[in-house]
Amino acid sequence: MKIILTKNYEELSKKAAEILAEVVKTKPNGVLGLATGSTPIGTYKELIEIYKKGEIDFSNINTVNLDEYRGIEKSNDQSYDYFMNDNLFSHVNIKKENTDLPDGSNPDADGECARYEAKIESLGGIDIQLLGIGHNGHIGFNEPADHFAPKTHCVKLDQITIDANARFFASAADVPKEAYTMGIGTIMSAKKVLLVATGEDKAEILLQTVKGTVTPAVQSSILQFHHDVTIVGDEKSLSKIMAEYPELISK
Ligand code: F6R
Numbered sequence: 001m002k003i004i005l006t007k008n009y010e011e012l013s014k015k016a017a018e019i020l021a022e023v024v025k026t027k028p029n030g031v032l033g034l035a036t037g038s039t040p041i042g043t044y045k046e047l048i049e050i051y052k053k054g055e056i057d058f059s060n061i062n063t064v065n066l067d068e069y070r071g072i073e074k075s076n077d078q079s080y081d082y083f084m085n086d087n088l089f090s091h092v093n094i095k096k097e098n099t100d101l102p103d104g105s106n107p108d109a110d111g112e113c114a115r116y117e118a119k120i121e122s123l124g125g126i127d128i129q130l131l132g133i134g135h136n137g138h139i140g141f142n143e144p145a146d147h148f149a150p151k152t153h154c155v156k157l158d159q160i161t162i163d164a165n166a167r168f169f170a171s172a173a174d175v176p177k178e179a180y181t182m183g184i185g186t187i188m189s190a191k192k193v194l195l196v197a198t199g200e201d202k203a204e205i206l207l208q209t210v211k212g213t214v215t216p217a218v219q220s221s222i223l224q225f226h227h228d229v230t231i232v233g234d235e236k237s238l239s240k241i242m243a244e245y246p247e248l249i250s251k
Helices: 009-026 040-052 080-087 109-122 159-168 184-188 200-211 219-225 239-244
Strands: 002-006 031-034 062-065 067-069 128-131 153-156 178-181 192-197 229-234
Touching: 002 009, 009 031, 009 040, 009 128, 009 192, 009 229, 040 080, 062 080, 062 109, 067 080, 109 153, 109 178, 184 219, 192 200, 192 219, 200 219, 200 229, 200 239
Parallel strands: 002 229, 031 062, 031 128, 128 192, 192 229
Antiparallel strands: 067 178, 153 178
């Protein structure tokens, strides 16, 4: 695991965007696995800047996203589909038909999850998967559990996740209670994983992710078994790893 320490959110976003841009440059028909949430917003801004400089071309890139709320239309401004258009797709020359997310408006959970998993397989798998991390160690919407889910599936969101996401909705009661998410197996099949984290409140879970017991109670801990993971964090999110395992950090 490579852990890159950056000074602040801006530097973190630049570094993460550079890593994604490198994949786009080296494999112009590659598959990017993308994430929503607050943390990657800066990464997408920086990636758009790199695109505007003419350094990268998205015309043959495909993307798939980690997850989507269930029971929400694409046009809803809280859907992850909307988020991706707003924060990335509408600013670069990606073909809309080359982008895919689980379809939250499809009530057939088994059918939608099977379609999505088959789609990822038909693209030849994910070249780089971008991840944020929840306070409980969730990646995608793989919440603490007694097992690691192998494939895309439908989940009930934990109250901690509903509360954390309530800031985007009128109230916690309006946050959808279910989501479709890639499984841990889907994420672990990506050739590279890039995890971004910012802020003091992520310091403990990052420490557990990197050095804790590998357990489905902390789903992100499975990343210890992936052969190509890079974590890019700011000083606050990496503070506990820096204090306990400074030798793990690259600058
Ligand atoms: C988003 C996702 C989630 C977030 C996580 C962290 O697609 O799958 O796992 O990455 O909840 O969210 P932020 O970045 O808002 O702290």
